[in-house]
Amino acid sequence: MSHSCRFASGAGIVGLSTAFSLQQRGVQVTVVDRIGPAAGASWGNAGWLSPAFTIPLPEPALLKQGPRALLSPSSPVALAPSADPAVARFMAAFALNCTPHKWASSMRTYATLNAHIYDSFERQIAAGVRGELHAYDMTVGFASLHDATGILDELARVSAAGQQIDVTLLDPRSAREYEPHLTENVALALRLRGQRYLNPGAYVQALADAVIAGGGELRTGIDVTEVRRDGARARVIGTGIDELTDAAVLCSGAWLPRLASAHGVRIPLFAGRGYSCSVPIDTPLQGATYFPAARAAITPRPDGADGRPRIRVAGIMEFADPDKPLNPKRIRVTNDAVRPLLRGIDWSGIDEQWVGSRPLSADGLPLIGGTATPGVYVGGGHGMWGLTLGPLTGELLAEQITTGRTPALTAGLDPLR
Ligand SMILES: Cc1cc2nc3c(=O)[nH]c(=O)nc-3n(C[C@H](O)[C@H](O)[C@H](O)COP(=O)(O)OP(=O)(O)OC[C@H]3O[C@@H](n4cnc5c(N)ncnc54)[C@H](O)[C@@H]3O)c2cc1C
Known part of the structure; x- marks a missing residue:
């Protein structure tokens, strides 16, 4: 089955890793970011x-x-x-x-x-990320x-x-x-x-290049203001975007509460x-x-x-x-x-x-998984260690989105906890 997945936001390590892993599972992906790859915490961190x-x-x-x-x-x-x-x-x-x-x-x-x-x-490097x-x-x-x-x-x-x-x-x-x-x-x-x-900015750019080389779309200058349920699909709305998608994944780093609170995410961020x-x-x-x-x-x-x-x-x-x-x-x-x-x-x-x-x-653990809105997922809240945990987070989200099963490794990381 071919899925179409639009990202509400986030071309950081988490959003791009999720896009890459979805692509590895045959999903057509679009990543949107209000600025571009590694515009948030994923650039100048310690690596x-x-x-x-x-x-x-x-x-x-x-x-x-x-x-x-x-x-x-x-x-x-x-x-x-x-x-x-x-x-x-x-x-x-x-x-x-x-x-x-x-x-x-x-x-x-x-x-x-x-x-x-x-x-x-x-696994990312073996699958084509030039990092x-x-x-x-x-x-x-x-x-x-x-x-x-x-x-x-x-x-x-x-x-x-x-x-x-x-x-x-x-x-x-x-x-x-x-x-x-x-x-x-x-x-x-x-x-x-x-x-x-690693060199974080270069690695995240390599991930973006790999997503594009794999047929994915990266759209920059798109500021997502809302993601909502629309029939059986999710609707992504913002500056330069108003589109329906099978699944939307919110990976907007420190800006995550602005989009995720509408979907039952209560843990303070x-x-x-x-x-x-x-x-x-x-x-x-x-x-x-x-x-x-x-x-x-x-x-x-x-x-x-x-x-x-x-x-x-x-x-x-x-x-x-x-x-x-x-x-x-x-x-x-x-x-x-x-x-x-x-x-x-x-x-x-x-x-x-x-x-x-x-x-x-607030509890020092990342948020990885579905939300109260069917078809809307969250990958974020990694705090000090989002670079380290980004690729694994992408794999876990891609598994959950494509199989409908919650991976055992995400126990304790439910965004609705
Ligand atoms: C000084 C410092 C040192 C660090 N050192 C390390 C380290 O050594 N190792 C480590 O593992 N981690 C480290 N970290 C933490 C790590 O940088 C972050 O946890 C990680 O980068 C978070 O990735 P992310 O993809 O969730 O968010 P981000 O990289 O912040 O990406 C979020 C993206 O979403 C976009 N966005 C936001 N809102 C919207 C919207 N509404 N519409 C569209 N796009 C939107 C932003 O433009 C941004 O590109 C460090 C952080 C800092 C600040």
Whole structure:
């Protein structure tokens, strides 16, 4: 049977992965986006595919740090002043999920999903997506043993949830032998084996190219304002569109609540805005590097036009409207925190300044599956880890849409929970 599937919105990693997987199952797809591929969070993110850190965000320790961190101007966590009741609703629901029991239960869900992450990317690449994954050992650096306790505890809990982690504690000398860019301020490091990263913008563009090469349609400049049931089909309405489709999949990232709330999706969702920029570095970094206390994720970038190696510095969690303009002060906060920890960087060569919105859900779990409206599906709410989980999400949605069966892996991820 040939299906026709129009996407209400979303040419990010989730929407394009869903389109690609549907196409693999013989479905004719159209992807629409108000701007274009990777216009949302899928471009300037850190590019990590790191199962060890693909874990629930609502965590008991955040309840203690949260209020203190939100009040400091140099904090990597920021709450923009707002009268929006959605902010308070999100924060309250998020706080209720910051219990050890909820975290452990959500972590078991993540551990099941995480076992399939790398295979889902390999399947996309084998089926024609011209993307490239880089395998490496991640360095996690700390200025003190005290700084490391949180992550060590977290990794122990991830392991207790049944996920395999290969981690070694390194003294500063061994850490610098492996990653010479670490400064003397790094007193302790972890080496996390078997991680991968990619160039997110390039990968998502490769996905878009593969969808088009497979006969799919990508329409840009289309702002979807409403999706509704119309007879036996779904009707997609917006700027430049008013069309009927067999199935509509809402993959609009941090903008998801605007379309999904009409379809019974009640779980609070909010934008956790993050920032990044790229800077030249004297010699290539070994691989991605993480400074948890600075909440900074560092990833190698392709060489710049001047031939110099570059890195991306990403961080910040700003709870604010996803359409707010970039605030350069936030980029400075992360860069200032990284400066004493990493040497060889030319901080005068900042480029690719970017802000993007992590689509956060109050319980820290993604939303994957059908809604209260037959023929309308949701793929979103992946928060910190939408790049990592995008291809798997696409496979699961395509399976559900084409077979009518709910895949076992989506247990706990029902958008109507
Ligand atoms: C600083 C930072 C670092 C991160 N690092 C990582 C990482 O290392 N690893 C990882 O796995 N994840 C990471 N993430 C998270 C990841 O980027 C997101 O979870 C992921 O990109 C979400 O993908 P998406 O397809 O759901 O949404 P998006 O990529 O935001 O795509 C949504 C698309 O929908 C379109 N759209 C929205 N509304 C409409 C509408 N009404 N009509 C038409 N189109 C619409 C937008 O234009 C956009 O293109 C990071 C995020 C940030 C901010």
